[in-house]
Amino acid sequence: MSITENKNSPRIRRTPEESRANILSAAEDLLVEQGPQSLRLADVAKRAGVANATVLHHFGSIDAVQQALMERMIADLVENILSVEIPADAPLEVRTAGLKTLFDAFETRGAARLAAWLELTDETSRLTVVREVVQEVAQKKMGNAGVPADVAEDIILLSVTLAVGVGLFGPTLGRLIGKPPERARELTLQMLMANLERLSSDR
Amino acid sequence: MSITENKNSPRIRRTPEESRANILSAAEDLLVEQGPQSLRLADVAKRAGVANATVLHHFGSIDAVQQALMERMIADLVENILSVEIPADAPLEVRTAGLKTLFDAFETRGAARLAAWLELTDETSRLTVVREVVQEVAQKKMGNAGVPADVAEDIILLSVTLAVGVGLFGPTLGRLIGKPPERARELTLQMLMANLERLSSDR
DNA sequence: GGGGTTACTGACAAAAATGTCAATAACGGA
DNA sequence: TCCGTTATTGACATTTTTGTCAGTAACCCC
Incomplete structure (x- = not known):
């Protein structure tokens, strides 16, 4: 179902820069495909293939994600x-x-x-x-x-x-x-x- | 504080058409001034000077408000x-x-x-x-x-x-x-x- | 390979937003 | 004036979204 990873696969551990880039790319895709109102924490995280908490770990808030994007x-x-x-x-x-x-x-x-x-x-x-x-x-x-x-x-x-x-x-x-x-x-x-x-x- | 009505003033009872128009005008103001993400139920209602429930009574949902707008x-x-x-x-x-x-x-x-x-x-x-x-x-x-x-x-x-x-x-x-x-x-x-x-x- | 750092995560808590409902009160007509 | 209709509303319930936290597990360095 997911393009990238199904569950139980080993964790991917990226450098902070890679992880941020991965998340921002996911957010950018969502923005272009579905508009700004789709830039929700859960949606961005899902698209990026990470947990919600991971997004917050790197950006602190969903607002910060949008601004960084x-x-x-x-x-x-x-x-x-x-x-x-x-x-x-x-x-x-x-x-x-x-x-x-x-x-x-x-x-x-x-x-x-x-x-x-x-x-x-x-x-x-x-x-x-x-x-x-x-x-x-x-x-x-x-x-x-x-x-x-x-x-x-x-x-x-x-x-x-x-x-x-x-x-x-x-x-x-x-x-x-x-x-x-x-x-x-x-x-x-x-x-x-x-x-x-x-x-x-x-x- | 509010441009229109403070509390305890008698209820304004409008025709359904007037009420809908009032609410849509409030929403339009918000859209132009602050963008689509400001079209929240509470914000629209406040701007229109009515209770949240009033908006829902006339439109059924906040989505319907946006579409009507x-x-x-x-x-x-x-x-x-x-x-x-x-x-x-x-x-x-x-x-x-x-x-x-x-x-x-x-x-x-x-x-x-x-x-x-x-x-x-x-x-x-x-x-x-x-x-x-x-x-x-x-x-x-x-x-x-x-x-x-x-x-x-x-x-x-x-x-x-x-x-x-x-x-x-x-x-x-x-x-x-x-x-x-x-x-x-x-x-x-x-x-x-x-x-x-x-x-x-x-x- | 042992240990420290830290990216990562699920479970949970908090907040925000939407929607329901029964009661109230304007208004028009009898 | 009384009454029925219904626009209006506050209080409450539900859903959605965001954020917290403590534990887990990759990776690097020794």
Whole structure:
């Protein structure tokens, strides 16, 4: 019945870091599959294949699990975004690649759901890192392509905001009106790319 | 302390419809202000100024309250959208007005939060009305302006998806990177309007 | 292999949230 | 004014969820 372990199997003893990671991964799965209200102590523990008390041993409370999950998902997202290496030439391809990564992160990797979760639970104060990341990307990556910093920030603000909408609601709305689920992303990316030219060149 | 009634005041006896509306309004306030996890029986009842048992008398369960709230918010949103009357001339102004209404509904009237809530709780099956509304708008309102139905539906899909992103996350992200909270909406509307021309004319 | 550290666990306790019920009291109609 | 209906309610019961604790057992080091 369980994917992992049935009873009477010998105890698994992990390092604290491994154990925490295991539990957070289970929680992340639950969050993406069933939403935040499924992040209950018993559910998370069951999914992780450990006892309730084990979760509390490592985190102290179920609230702390949720907060740690937020932090980890934010860190993962930031790392994912920053990992995109962009050569300083081919300005159009450059932005296209960045946008693809961005939209992919938000649509298939749960970042849109993370954003919605943070917003609905009023936990956006955890996002202070975002400011630094945005500035870094605006300066280092887009600055190399000759885009002024404030314009670059506008482009990022626009792109991320739209990526949230597309990642969170695009597939559902597309299906609802009888279009393929990726239609909203296609339309959005098309429009964004068509307008980067206009935005970048001052305006 | 309470905005409405302190104890020992005479009982308020409402019609069932009034009572249900009162309770749902309280729940809606809580949803917008504090998120879905605050929709607890005791909290909703307290906010509505009634006893827990009263809520259960009218709805049967706290789950039913949440579902009724979803339905009511969806109905309100649909009515709000459909109330926009568009004369058949001035095609550009037309779409601008519609977009303004749409983005306003999603940003300031809680529709974006509703969408996020539905998505996170996997309750999007409640949105089947949306299909009809979209088709109606695409045909009656945009059809009058000479836009083919499938293109009109693409435009609506795009607009609504982006409105969710902007309404849900635009203000927060804007503030986070030191821009005015309405910046994301400005940029998005600008881009959308600049592209309606291109989209409408077949492509 | 003996012993100490500590991750792990089941059983239990506490707290929180939901739901039941009988009694009360507004309101409308006879 | 009296009465029946039923919206309303406090007190209580049930269920769900979280948290505590003392004992168990892997792993490492000597």
